[in-house]
Amino acid sequence: MAEEEDNECQELCQKLQIVSIDMKFTEEEYYPKDSFDRYGDDLCEEILSYLSLEDCFRFECLSKQWQRLVFKSQVCLNVDEVVRKLIIRIDIKSRSEWFAKINWEALESMGKKLPNITSIDININLLSSIVTENNEILLKNLTHFRYPYETSDGNLLPAFVDHYKNSLKSFSIVFNWDLMSAEEYIHVLSLTSQMKGMRELSVPLNGTNVWEHNINSHTIHSIVHYHCEEFVNQWPHLKRYRLHLLCKTDPQVRRVYESANRMIGLRRLEFMFETPLDLIGHKVLVTPKSLSPLKRLTHLSICLRNGVLDETLLDSIDTHYVLSRTHTELNKD
Amino acid sequence: MNGEYSLDTTEGMAASGDPPTNNAVDDYDAEEALERQREEENKIKIKLKSFEGGVYECGLTAAKMSVMVANMLDALQETDLTKIATREPIPLQNDAVTNKALEKIVEWVDHHWDDPPIDPDFDDEKERRNEELSHWDKQFIDIADQGELFDIIAAANFMDIKGLVEVGAKHICNKIKGKSCTEVREMLKIHNDFTPEEEAAIHKENEWIYAKD
Secondary structure, X not given: OHHHHHHHHHHHHHHHHHHHHHHHHHHHHHOOOOOHHHOOHHHHHHHHOOOOHHHHXXXXXXXXXXXXXXXXOOOEEEOOOHHHHHEEEEEEOOOOEEEEEEOHHHHHHXXXXXXXXXXXXXXXXXXXXXXXXXXXXXXXXXXXEEEEOOHHHHHOHHHHHHHOOOOOOEEEEEEOHHHOOHHHHHHHHHHHOOOOOOOEEEEOEOOOOHHHXXXXXXXXXXXXXXXXXXXXXXXXXXXXXXXEEEOOOHHHHHHHHHHHHHOOOOOEEEEEEEOOHHHOOOEEOOOHHHHOOOXXXXXXXXXEEOOEEOOHHHHHHHHOOOOOOOEEEEEEO | OHHHOOOOOOOOOOHXXXXXXXXXXXXXXXXXXXXXXXXXXXXXEEEEEOOOOOEEEEEHHHHOOOHHHHHHHHHHOOOOHHHHHOOOXXXXXXXXXXXXXXXXXXXXXXXXXXXXXXXXXXXXXXXXXHOOOOHHHHHHHOOOOHHHHXXXXXXXXXXXXXXXXXXXXXXXXXXXXXXXXXXXXXXXXXXXXXXXXXXXXXXXXXXXXXXXX
């Protein structure tokens, strides 16, 4: 009985082999071994995923298979590639500056062709083109977005926040303090805190010599106060938080630093404090103990411009339980 | 004997899903132990059989870079690994796995078996994609016979060797980078199945991309 089954099995195998050889012949008629057409969609897509975006656009018309697959696995827009073609540069010769304007049609066509774009990293203000005047969102699947804020974005931001309230994971918004009021800064961050899907927030400052702009103490005070009292309660969902802030005095630095302990979900915390020149040599006392409620913290970075961090911070890190395995980076500038 | 090899993917591969330990010292020791184990295992040679019947010998750790082979070996549930060496060769039933292709694939895994594993803490897919091929890989994949090159990529894809498919893909994309459509069609022998009207429509859509700054 067992033998019979064995024989049957062998026969079947032989038949199957014949069938597969036949298929090979018919396939070879259509797809020679050295033709790219021999590849199925899965492998073809995998190979094409290594093309640059510019090549993707050019090769879209190679064949129907390429058209179907070439944009599928592109997930990231880089400034250096096609994106710069989206910008129409208008040079103003008399003044040595230029304005950037978005090529709307191009962006729209791109939004349609690249459904899987999840990340944009660009140094020009793109919000006004992602959100149209009718509050329509052109790129719908972003998970990472970084861009410099401009005051004119005030009306567009609500639509953006509304669309992305659950899906945006990482957001970086660059502010220019000398061009905006504290109220606006606070309003924008409060608004973006409605994006509950967000896990990473970066708030960098624009410009290097921030103190030259004479930002008034009241603005600084209001923003510091907001970060300590409201911000830390608005963002319980953050895992990574990077803040670049102007502080006039060392109590301000301490307050901001200590208030972070209310964001208990944090894994990474990076502070960069811009302090004025008169704080040079001044010791700012911050202790890891005040961050002890952050039980999941693995990365801590504190950078203090013009001030000195008290060395006991380093000493106490070794003895402190929670931060003992924390990667700590201290810039004692 | 041959029938014992199966393609059951539900088994095996459990090791990679283990929860990570948080203690850095344990991690370090565990990594070292794993490295030693991989080194020992690679001294065991197993045999792979191409679609054309050619048999090639290959270190066990190297062979396991093929997820397909690793799954087949796991399905055997053999505790004594040295016994694997005396088994019948593992048949690779796909017409892309020619003698030439398998010979090259064995050469590649034998060179790469001790590559460090991807560190999940710093796994940046974007960075890895943009990384240039190593000098060795470039020379390895620079194959004049395009049929053979395509066989190797298809075979690596069939055997599920992610790293080798990536090498092939990057090589092809490098070769066609910046070329015109006509050139690429000729080079990769791609049949143009668009009507002239359809092709013109695509060109018009993408016009902005060719515009000069």
